[in-house]
Amino acid sequence: MDLQSRQDIEIGLFMQALRLRHGYDFAGYARASFNRRVRALAEASGAASISALTERLIHDEPFLAEVIGRLSVPVSEMFRNPPVFDLLRREVLPVLASYPQINIWQAGCAHGEEAYSMAILLKEAGLYARARIYATDISELALERARAGIYPLREAQLFSSNYLQAGGSGSLSDWYTAAYQHIKLDQALAERITFANHNLAADGVFGEMHLILCRNVLIYFGEPLQQRALALFRDSLVRGGFLCLGDRERPSEPRFAQDFGAIAPGASVFRRVTAR
């Protein structure tokens, strides 16, 4: 038996162990990407083989956080893909302003960059006081970093230029202080952000939302799991609520087209269609 198929068996067993031992089911993930993550995990944690990894997973309780942390891909930027934020600022926020309370769900928040970006948008629009941002992720490690709101100084430049491209009215540096090669975001931004663990593959709706951002998360999922996540979003959104997906994420299933319409042709922001 060749190396490849042996490894496939190992990964299958690892996945099963993860589900049975900790309840995390990754079966719905895009297979190839998941396999890579597992291999990377094995390498990073110094396990001789994936089976060794499985063993450790079963017996070493605190290891789970690291496993989940490494299986997920918590890469992000502030104001990533600036035109989307510009669109949110121009088209979506004025509508949200008509709700007495604005609930925003940022699913798959990684290290919180997007949640803070959203907070800045809201602050600048004067809507933050009645907004709530729920930033959720599957990885506890990522959430920890998100709560801290500290990023390497070298990223600040990119963040700033994104911010300006997104039509920011001031300077991003108004919102952070730099020290020791890092920037720390203003704590006032975190005031109305709730960072919480939520697994799109297993958990349910937790509240009524007016805007949901879930960018670059569905790409890691297989078709049925994507559908599940979209159903969650649909059930969470109020009539006329907004859903913002990643640039590469245009679900093709007919149900999606029935429930959502893009707010502008080609835009990655959708609106929950009013059911009449």
Add this chain to the structure above:
Amino acid sequence: MAEAPAEIAEGAPLSQLRRWVADLSLLAKFRLIIFALLILFVCAGLAFLMVQQRETVARRWTVHTYQALWTAERAETALLNMRLSLRDGLLGADASKIEAFQVESDRYDALFSELRELMRDNPVQEVRLERIENLKRDWDEGFVRPSVERLRSPDLLQQKRSADDLLALINNGSSALGSLQGELTQMRAVEHGLLATRIGVLDRAAALGRDVVLLALLLALISTLYALIAARRLLAEPLRRLIQLIPDISAGGHAAAIPYRWRRDEVGEFARSLSALAKLVEGRAGDDWVKTRLASLAGDLQLADTHEAFGDALLRSLCPPLDAGYGVAYRWDALAGELQACASYGVSAADLSSRKFKPGQGLVGQCVAEKRTLSLSPVPPTYLKVVSGLGSMMPDTLSFAPLFSRGEIVGVVELASLKPPSALRAELLAQARAPSALAWQTLARSLRTAELLDVTRSQSEELRSSEESLRIQQEELQSSNEALRSRSQLLEQQSGQLIASEEELRAQAEELRLANETLRERSTALRARQAELEAARGTLERHAEQLERASRYKSEFLANMSHELRTPLNSLLILSKGLADNEDGNLQPDQVESARIVHDAGRNLLQLINDILDLSKVEAGRMLVVSEDVGLRGFATLQERNFRHVARSHDLEFKVVIGDDAPQTVRTDGTRLGQIVVNLLANAFKFTEKGSVTLHIGRPDEESLRHAGLAGLVPGRAIGFKVSDTGIGIPPDRLDAIFQPFEQVDSGTARRFGGTGLGLSIARGMAGLLGGSLQAHSAIGVGSSFLLILPERLDVAGAAIDASAAVAAEVPTAAATSRPAEPLEPSYAQAPASDERAVLLIVEDDASFANILAGLAARKSIPTRVVSSGAEALKAAAEMPLLGVLLDIGLPDISGWQVLQQLKALPATQQVPVHIISASDDLDRGLALGAVGVLTKPVSRESVLAALDRVIAPGGDGAAAPRRVLLVDDDLGSRAAVRKLLEPETAQIEEAQNASEASTALRARRFDCLILDLGLPDVSGLDLLDELSAAGVSLPPVVVYSGRELSPDEMLRLRQYTESIVIKGSRAPERLLDEVSLFLHALTPPRSAGAAAPADVVRDVAGRHVLIVDDDMRNIFALSKALRTRKLEVTMAQDGYKALTQLDSNPGIDLVLMDIMMPGMDGYETIRRIRERDQWKQLPIIAVTAKAMTGDRERCLQAGANDYCAKPIDIDQLMSQIRVWI
């Protein structure tokens, strides 16, 4: 180069022209020729025409002259004839000749005038004509006239005699005529001269014409010839030459030798293409040459197997074609990092190895550093010469070509060429670089591989020996494995023991659970009992409430009744008094007595009624209290005076004493105080037969104050009125009873002493109203004392009731009791009910109100008909066409409902709009039965007018009734804006600018949607909603349109009524429209009135109190609704902190449903905080969370939750969980 301008300058005009012609395109050339010929023909034609013209003119002149000659001749003839006739006449004395003369004379005149005409262009001849005329005149004078006269004279024959005279006459005539003739002849001579010149002109013109034609022909011939020659020179010849060149070109190309390329016409183009073709052919040949060389080079290089052989091969292939006299090849030595000469051509190879260069060193190194071929020309004379057997030669050019393969330097080739470099040779060198570099690199690699192979071979040798030693180690390992295996067997045994102990543990746990279960059962039983108790208490409370309500109803009834009774009694008393007084003196004494009895009885009745009224007012809390300053001295004197004569008549002592410590005045309700004290005194006198009655006013003592149970009243701030007597006394067990209404110590006493027995109840009630108390002390046979204690200063706000409330409470009663007496408007004569005219039917049994309605209708010029009963109404409806109906419900015969139903049942009156105006408040029933609106009495003028509007112009009819929207906003502008916004909805929009208007409208009519601004001037929108829903008014779907943001608490409150909340802003209007139209187009209203509790009300948890903690409104409301329909009591908290406060303020909470994911303090933390408090250690908490994984459940339980429920919530499952934990 220098010759060309000279050449052009030499033949400048011609060659330039030819060049220009040659440059013209073919078509242009043809055009030029044809154009030139055309011009030629046109010129010739024109010249010919001109000549012709001239000839014509000349001919005309000739004719003219002929004419003149001819005329002159004829004139002369006429003259001669004239003379002849005259002479013949004269001579023959023949008068008839005169006729012939006359004819000739006329002809002459005509000819002469013709002559004159012809000569007009010739002045000389004109003068001559003048002269001829004169001569003629002379002739006429001298000859003609005398001759004519003679001929005419009658004595012609006599005159014949004088022949000489006659002759003289004739001669005379001849000489004159002769000069005349001479002139004419001269004239003809002149004309002849003219004729000759004119004929000459004519001839010349003809000659010119011939010349022109000949010239034109000649020119045409010449130019055609020239054109033919030019065509041959400019086109045929060059083309032929070019075509001849083609085979040459295809053979090898002489691009430079192709003529005519300078020309700009097609020939030039052709030549240029040929030249391009020639160049191409030339290039191809060069390419082929290069390729052949390269191919042979590659072949040679492949054979080499050492660096030296390679260098040799390279140089041998390159030098001859490149005309290089000598060459050196350098190899790159990667280890040494330098270039090393390895082969040479044309020079001795002896000292090659000493030639080494680092990159950048010398020209060899330099070309490597620059990565390009370097050339040097001319070569300095000190440089090496190319030597042959016959001599030596200086090379012309030095070239250094670096060889790079995949970016790595491989070697350098140095060449010395004898000839200057040509493009082709440079090309060969350039192209040879890459393949030779690659081949060289390949060679270097394969040499290196061979080396490595040697090394590996020796290493494998070493390996084989180490394997040997490994095998030995393995054997050792195997033996230690054996040992391990036995140890693991031991372990297995131990783990078996472990399992056993685990089993034991599990058993223990089982037992424990059992014990727990019993405990739980017991506690459940306890709880059940508690629940029963609770239920019992609930029933009790309800009973108490019912009782309370009943007594309130009673008081109200009494109040109403006595009011009604007093009115007739008034007249009764007045009339009976009149009779009893017997003022007219016409009654018998026994009749008077009867009348007095009637009067007394009436007075008693009135007293009773007044007392009942007072009592009921006191009991119903409707007694009006005003506080004023009452002077105690004055008060005492008044009482003394009032009762002095009673005391005297009963022979009793009466004392009024004011204590020293008493203040001057007290602040209280004087009237009520008087009433109480008078009542007490009257009682005292009534029950005392001998002894004394005393009224003592002063500070009460500590003891009695305490007894009075008036909290907060100190002796210094209170005043006491004590009435003591020495009467029969009251038995102690009856002391309380005397204050109960309708009770006396014994009924016998009552009969003996009269009185209603209500006095003391009223007095005590009033005392209470005044903030004080009334107590009694008594001993049978010794006497009684009643002590009234009041606060010195009655604080109205603090008193049991204040004036405004009392008034407010009293008003509706009065309104309901007294019929509206005076009409607001003068009576309106009823319109006679004509059969055809449709009328508004007013059904109202209260005549004055009916009158008011009719009056208002008349204002709007609506014809009316008023009826006062249901039967009449139906009759009227059958008799006449109706505009509409205003309908009262409380009618004397059948109820208004029935009337409405019947009207709606009859086809004729089905469509007639009916508006109900009634005291009944069963609004929905009327609307359900098809009324267009409902008004509750009492009504305002405006509301009646609005009702009239609605009846006369009801909004649409039948099924397609427009949707109705109530718009509540205090700002006119924003109402207008919303109205505009909703235009496309074609809804009927009614506006209200404050809460009370909105409330009236909502109570009166059904709406499909309510748009509500929260900030209203009177009552806030939120309070309005609370109020309406508390009053049981069924609300339409509500859309809140607010100008300000909302606090979380407000949102929570609002959420009970609606989810549609729109905050004003730029994009708000579109959302408002969206929300409103959702409701307007909904088939069934989304908020169906709370469905009746479903069958599965769980008895054992009903009435239990649950706290829901969740940050999400939707969840809170969904849950609380579900729980409420199952008869649980629900309290909500939107976050952890609020949950803690709610728990603090509601100790009765039985269970907590706790959301986990919340902002601020999350669910885990909140549960932990709850568990920190002792009294909540046992409080059941069910965690409710969207998280569904195994670990999540554990975390909840760890934090202290008793159970766990995953979202979305399955309500049945949650209910069974609740049942388990309560």
